[in-house]
Amino acid sequence: MLTRLAITPGEPAGIGPDLCVELAQQSRADTQLIIVADSALMQQRAAALGQSISLTEFDPATAPRSNQPGELFISPITASEPVLAGKLNPANSMYVLATLAQAANMALRNEVDAMVTAPVNKGVINDAGIAFTGHTEFLAEHCHAKLTVMMLATEGLRVALATTHLPLKDVADAITDDSLTEVLTILHADLQSKFGITKPNILVCGLNPHAGEAGHIGREEIEVLEPVLEKMRAKGMNLKGPLPADTLFTDKYLRDADAVLAMYHDQGLPVLKFKGFGNAANITLGLPIIRTSVDHGTALELSGTGKADISSLHTAITTATEMVRAQVRSQPRANAKAN
Secondary structure, three states: OOEEEEEEOOOOOOOHHHHHHHHHOOOOOOEEEEEEEOHHHHHHHHHHOOOOOEEEEOOOOOOOOOOOOOEEEEEEOOOOOOOEOOEOOHHHHHHHHHHHHHHHHHHHOOOOOEEEEOOOOHHHHHHOOOOOOOHHHHHHHHOOOOOOEEEEEEOOEEEEEOOOOOOHHHHHHHOOHHHHHHHHHHHHHHHHHOOOOOOOEEEEEOOOHHHHOOOEOEOHHHHHHHHHHHHHHHOOOEEEEEEOHHHHOOHHHHOOOOEEEEOOHHHHHHHHHHHHOOOOEEEEEOOOOOEEEOOOOOOHHHOOOOOOOOHHHHHHHHHHHHHHHHHHHHHHHHHHHHO
């Protein structure tokens, strides 16, 4: 099966275009890679890196074929202003969002099987007067998803988040019966449908140190987490917790786990990035499409230098390809149940 992937290079002044140029030098027999970007920018960055690339305009009506060495398929969008490597320009913020919208639309129309995103700079988009908190939230709104769940994955570990980009002081109030129920429902369903795991084993972190220590260090575990977990177990989910986060991330617990649900961003992601930074993928669950991303930032200081590490983008591409294939395998089972 040859998988079609739309790739957005993200912040044009960052290393995203560099990574896409590097991709062009390495053919993958199992994928057709389509860059959603400005053609002039891609050629300019290739020249800065001393590379040569051939850009073939993507036609979704043609049969899929893998890229030849030195070739990228492109779905072109013109940047608002010329791009200088390493120099942020708020004027190009709408261009960045347009690439995301176009790639998502291609996936929604089934012109591609999934989308893969390189990093954006949230600050410069906000400097342009655009309210933007991240890929996850943007794609949720664009795809009309009621709720999405952020999950990062590296070899041997998947960590999903009950809350994402919130100040720490707001986290406890954001974890409610309804929100935790929805997050667990999405996580469980997507582990089944997009990863092909029939009966997922999910570990759930407590919110407080020592998971609240029987209410002595906070009552959220007693009043919110435990009732929700009991309710979801009654529906057939295999959930363990709430467990203290300081001991959950050990072999004793992780050995048979398919995913960990952390309560907030910096509870779970430092562990995952320590384990696999540069070889991890960011995955958005709850969307009607498959979306993966790199696990790093725009690295403006490396843009145009040839020193950017492509490992995480390769991981994101491999993860997206595996998810597409798992989804295809799971569809016959889902259809059989429906019938």
